[in-house]
Amino acid sequence: MAITTLQAAISAHVHDGDTVALEGFTHLIPFAAGQEIIRQRRRGLHLIRMTPDLIYDQMIGAGCAERLTFSWGGNPGVGSAHRVRDAIEKAWPGPLAINEHSHAGMAAAYVAGASRLPFGMLRGYTGTDLPGVNPTIRHVVCPYTGEHIATVPALNPDVTILHAQKADRAGNVLISGILGAQKEAGLAAHRLLVTVEEIVDDLGAPMNAVVLPSWVVTAVACVPGGAWPSYARGYYSRDNAFYITWDEISRDRATFTAWIDRYVHGTDDFAGFIAALRADGVGP
Amino acid sequence: MSAVPRPQWTPDEMMTVTAARMLWDRCVCFVGIGLPSAAANLARLLHAPDIVLIYESGTIGTRPRVLPLSIGDGELADTATTVVPLPEIFSYWLQSGRVDVGFLGAAQVDRFGNLNSTVIGPYDRPKTRLPGAGGAPEIAIHARQVFVVLKQSARSFVSEVAFKSSAGFLTGYGARKASGVPGGGPQAIITDYGVMKPQAGSEEFELVARYEHVTVADAIAATGWPLQVAATVDVLQPPTQDELAVLRDLHRRTREANSRPVKLPV
Numbered sequence: 001m002a003i004t005t006l007q008a009a010i011s012a013h014v015h016d017g018d019t020v021a022l023e024g025f026t027h028l029i030p031f032a033a034g035q036e037i038i039r040q041r042r043r044g045l046h047l048i049r050m051t052p053d054l055i056y057d058q059m060i061g062a063g064c065a066e067r068l069t070f071s072w073g074g075n076p077g078v079g080s081a082h083r084v085r086d087a088i089e090k091a092w093p094g095p096l097a098i099n100e101h102s103h104a105g106m107a108a109a110y111v112a113g114a115s116r117l118p119f120g121m122l123r124g125y126t127g128t129d130l131p132g133v134n135p136t137i138r139h140v141v142c143p144y145t146g147e148h149i150a151t152v153p154a155l156n157p158d159v160t161i162l163h164a165q166k167a168d169r170a171g172n173v174l175i176s177g178i179l180g181a182q183k184e185a186g187l188a189a190h191r192l193l194v195t196v197e198e199i200v201d202d203l204g205a206p207m208n209a210v211v212l213p214s215w216v217v218t219a220v221a222c223v224p225g226g227a228w229p230s231y232a233r234g235y236y237s238r239d240n241a242f243y244i245t246w247d248e249i250s251r252d253r254a255t256f257t258a259w260i261d262r263y264v265h266g267t268d269d270f271a272g273f274i275a276a277l278r279a280d281g282v283g284p
Numbered sequence: 285m286s287a288v289p290r291p292q293w294t295p296d297e298m299m300t301v302t303a304a305r306m307l308w309d310r311c312v313c314f315v316g317i318g319l320p321s322a323a324a325n326l327a328r329l330l331h332a333p334d335i336v337l338i339y340e341s342g343t344i345g346t347r348p349r350v351l352p353l354s355i356g357d358g359e360l361a362d363t364a365t366t367v368v369p370l371p372e373i374f375s376y377w378l379q380s381g382r383v384d385v386g387f388l389g390a391a392q393v394d395r396f397g398n399l400n401s402t403v404i405g406p407y408d409r410p411k412t413r414l415p416g417a418g419g420a421p422e423i424a425i426h427a428r429q430v431f432v433v434l435k436q437s438a439r440s441f442v443s444e445v446a447f448k449s450s451a452g453f454l455t456g457y458g459a460r461k462a463s464g465v466p467g468g469g470p471q472a473i474i475t476d477y478g479v480m481k482p483q484a485g486s487e488e489f490e491l492v493a494r495y496e497h498v499t500v501a502d503a504i505a506a507t508g509w510p511l512q513v514a515a516t517v518d519v520l521q522p523p524t525q526d527e528l529a530v531l532r533d534l535h536r537r538t539r540e541a542n543s544r545p546v547k548l549p550v
Binding site: 100128 | 342355371374375378398411454460464541546550
């Protein structure tokens with residue numbers, strides 16, 4: 001485990017062609033890390049995420065990905081993820097292959113990955129057309145009852161990236177609030193990068209809290225605000241207004257590209273990104 | 285439309301109130317975002333104070349003061365009895381059969397209550413790529429029953445969905461049960477014209493109730509299959525002043541909360 005900068009962590013641990021999961025279900029979405037991947041112009045990534053919302057809209061629109069494994073892709077409560085749609089419907093900025101699941105299927109696949117089992121299983125997908133378009137959804141026969149149970153191959157990303165509230169100086173990470181599949185995706189990965197709101201002397205974690213011990217974490221970077229426009233419980237709330245604004249920014253290829261050029265490629269890091277938004281009167 | 289004057293409420297309000305009335309106190313309800321969430325919370329604020337609301341983000345027994353924009357707004361966690369990891373919500377809480385009502389929306393529904401939230405047109409060359417199924421495939425099979433809330437049009441109410449994202453009665457006539465799909469399936473579709481329920485036997489959805497200002501002919505015209513009509517079509521009671529006041533207050537609080545600027549502490 002190393003406490004380092006976000007730039008150094010992405011540079012060292014995210015490579016072209018990697019399978020990369022950025023998790024966080026509405027809460028604690030690692031936006032700063034996603035933008036740093038865009039800034040470092042990673043290409044050919046296989047992106048995994050249950051809910052490819054604004055963060056993957058940005059990464060896919062910026063040309064980082066050639067494959068997406070997911071279960072719901074939209075702008076939550078607002079509408080379409082326009083860049084994800086454009087990539088699937090019209091191959092812009094490049095073709096995007098998809099492996100589509102349900103949430104329960106993705107969750108089972110992460111649990112299997114974290115457990116180093118070959119597959120996850122669930123009573124799921126029954127009566128749907130999803131197995132017809134995703135041949136990795138299969139079945140096993142229960143050896144005890146003979147029941148047919150759906151299976152999904154384990155997800156074991158090369159890299160999982162999370163945002164969390166706190167790490168201590170040894171690199172132990174505390175997550176609280178809505179967890180999504182953060183813990184499972186983190187433990188399923190070969191490398192785990194975590195950005196945090198702050199680094200503290202003592203996590204003060206209650207017993208049974210979700211703590212990722214330093215020895216399963218590859219690198220920690222302190223990036224305050226790094227989940228914006230999603231939120232970090234105890235630090236700032238979800239910027240619902242920005243999610244609504246994103247619909248306008250992302251709808252059009254030129255407007256989107258200008259936004260990425262100005263605020264992501266045109267800045268050195270996340271602090272610069274926020275400063276640029278504020279300079280234009282649209283910052284949080 | 286008939287000669288009855290336009291009502292003093294919106295179609296969304298009428299649908300939300302009608303859906304809310306179908307929920308009961310202490311019922312365990314797995315809630316989708318949007319109209320289902322508004323209806324479930326309206327029920328909680330009116331006649332079902334101890335309804336248990338579960339959102340797929342892992343919040344159980346949540347009592348939000350404002351409606352969430354997303355399925356995982358902080359408000360849902362802050363007001364929940366407990367917040368569990370996502371794999372747990374689908375396995376220990378949904379798959380285990382603890383949910384009475386699954387409350388879903390979709391882009392399309394067909395005459396057997398199958399839902400499409402995945403794609404319009406061929407999957408490989410989509411005309412419109414929709415967000416995808418999310419939690420719905422398993423909600424649709426593990427909840428004891430499912431209610432669907434969806435605005436009616438011939439484009440959204442189709443004879444057969446282009447893609448089955450979640451199972452209704454499949455091809456009807458017992459096909460769901462025969463294929464081993466658990467759960468009671470969709471028991472009501474609440475629309476802006478009225479309410480549809482599955483016919484005994486065929487399991488095809490038929491019109492069983494309409495709003496006062498809507499005719500049966502209107503409802504048939506807004507359906508993409510030859511809609512059957514129950515022997516008796518009830519007229520739904522219009523929203524009461526109390527129902528409207530509580531709903532509008534909830535929306536007002538929600539608008540205020542969503543317009544509050546977020547300041548990063550950095």
